[in-house]
Amino acid sequence: MNIYPFTGVGIGPGDPELITLKGLKALQQADVVYYPATRVEGTNVVSFSKRIIDHYDLLCPCKPLHFPMKPASRHDDYRQAWETVKADIVRGLRVAVVSEGDLLFYSTFGYLLRLAKAEGFDCDLIPGIPAFIHTASIGQLPLVDEDRSITVMARPGSFDKVQQALDANEVVVVMKMSILRDDWAAFVKQCNRPFFYIEKAGTPDQFFTSDVTELAAREIPYFSLIVFQ
Amino acid sequence: MNIYPFTGVGIGPGDPELITLKGLKALQQADVVYYPATRVEGTNVVSFSKRIIDHYDLLCPCKPLHFPMKPASRHDDYRQAWETVKADIVRGLRVAVVSEGDLLFYSTFGYLLRLAKAEGFDCDLIPGIPAFIHTASIGQLPLVDEDRSITVMARPGSFDKVQQALDANEVVVVMKMSILRDDWAAFVKQCNRPFFYIEKAGTPDQFFTSDVTELAAREIPYFSLIVFQ
Numbered sequence: 001m002n003i004y005p006f007t008g009v010g011i012g013p014g015d016p017e018l019i020t021l022k023g024l025k026a027l028q029q030a031d032v033v034y035y036p037a038t039r040v041e042g043t044n045v046v047s048f049s050k051r052i053i054d055h056y057d058l059l060c061p062c063k064p065l066h067f068p069m070k071p072a073s074r075h076d077d078y079r080q081a082w083e084t085v086k087a088d089i090v091r092g093l094r095v096a097v098v099s100e101g102d103l104l105f106y107s108t109f110g111y112l113l114r115l116a117k118a119e120g121f122d123c124d125l126i127p128g129i130p131a132f133i134h135t136a137s138i139g140q141l142p143l144v145d146e147d148r149s150i151t152v153m154a155r156p157g158s159f160d161k162v163q164q165a166l167d168a169n170e171v172v173v174v175m176k177m178s179i180l181r182d183d184w185a186a187f188v189k190q191c192n193r194p195f196f197y198i199e200k201a202g203t204p205d206q207f208f209t210s211d212v213t214e215l216a217a218r219e220i221p222y223f224s225l226i227v228f229q
Numbered sequence: 230m231n232i233y234p235f236t237g238v239g240i241g242p243g244d245p246e247l248i249t250l251k252g253l254k255a256l257q258q259a260d261v262v263y264y265p266a267t268r269v270e271g272t273n274v275v276s277f278s279k280r281i282i283d284h285y286d287l288l289c290p291c292k293p294l295h296f297p298m299k300p301a302s303r304h305d306d307y308r309q310a311w312e313t314v315k316a317d318i319v320r321g322l323r324v325a326v327v328s329e330g331d332l333l334f335y336s337t338f339g340y341l342l343r344l345a346k347a348e349g350f351d352c353d354l355i356p357g358i359p360a361f362i363h364t365a366s367i368g369q370l371p372l373v374d375e376d377r378s379i380t381v382m383a384r385p386g387s388f389d390k391v392q393q394a395l396d397a398n399e400v401v402v403v404m405k406m407s408i409l410r411d412d413w414a415a416f417v418k419q420c421n422r423p424f425f426y427i428e429k430a431g432t433p434d435q436f437f438t439s440d441v442t443e444l445a446a447r448e449i450p451y452f453s454l455i456v457f458q
């Protein structure tokens with residue numbers, strides 16, 4: 001089906017030096033590299049991945065795969081993205097597809113992988129460092145150890161769901177917390193557990209705090225994450 | 230307190246090429262590298278980390294920090310390990326301490342960090358890829374996405390605890406499952422959920438299966454992990 005297995009590369013949480021040796025080598029050996037990009041209405045194309053791979057001075061072409069923010073048309077967009085990638089694979093090119101963070105942990109790459117596997121394409125997957133793991137290093141925060149358990153959730157539907165996770169686990173991480181437009185500071189206060197909040201981790205706009213008063217003053221962006229311990 | 234911040238480096242799950250660029254650079258710039266090692270009774274010293282860093286042909290000395298398997302004396306051993314590391318830091322050496330996987334995710338490094346911070350020492354932390362993230366790439370298994378939640382637990386005390394996590398989450402990862410000496414195959418069978426079992430991931434003895442009959446035939450080792458979806 002494919003001469004070369006196509007390669008998925010998790011490029012890590014943002015710092016270009018947090019890619020693995022294996023991941024960078026795969027990008028350097030590729031004939032073409034695809035990266036996810038979002039066309040935001042009324043603005044230009046936004047790609048967090050592109051900003052990372054620009055640092056590697058790759059000699060091959062780097063091309064966007066467009067994913068919109070709207071869930072409605074997602075299925076069609078993933079199909080379209082896969083067809084684009086597939087066309088290069090069947091031409092015999094060594095194709096790499098990148099994803100920020102890890103490939104298979106809250107990443108759109110999982111959808112491409114499902115489509116590729118359904119059609120019997122071979123692939124090599126190279127993992128990357130997820131954002132919540134990087135956050136622990138930034139905060140110098142031992143995350144979880146011994147026989148403790150950790151729950152990671154994204155886009156929580158309600159504070160009840162977060163509270164249930166807090167009741168059942170020693171550590172809880174909530175990603176993309178801005179989806180819940182309610183008062184996070186009030187919720188955090190009544191939890192009465194140590195927390196670490198970070199937004200735009202690894203960028204020049206990075207901000208973090210463990211102080212609920214500081215949290216109350218923030219307008220929480222999409223790229224935000226909170227760790228409860 | 231220290232001239233150079235000491236550096237913690239997560240060296241990843243086993244494949245020497247799954248270290249980050251930043252992590253390898255830190256090891257190459259260090260004056261001394263410490264790695265965790267276990268003295269198993271009646272045998273030699275065992276160090277998974279040492280086998281990884283041997284691949285980097287580092288020019289500086291690499292020295293073990295001994296941690297026993299027995300929890301009883303742990304506190305003293307961590308203290309002893311920290312005193313050893315500290316002696317080199319205060320001599321003005323650039324000291325790196327490695328940990329397999331990530332530094333702060335089920336790692337002994339967290340204990341050293343607590344001791345270092347309690348004495349006001351500066352450090353730089355470089356994250357690494359945790360084993361469960363690598364497992365997803367090995368199994369080509371989209372782990373978690375959208376608004377789903379994932380719980381990771383280690384050394385589970387009972388199947389009830391695993392079942393509770395299964396009831397509350399779309400994805401559950403159990404590490405060091407051999408601690409529960411009961412019949413995993415029987416438990417997995419009654420769960421009736423897709424699963425992926427892996428042992429000794431990334432080593433020549435790596436074995437994985439999603440077949441409960443194959444699982445039933447295994448003698449589950451310490452370095453084992455199961456993902457339920």
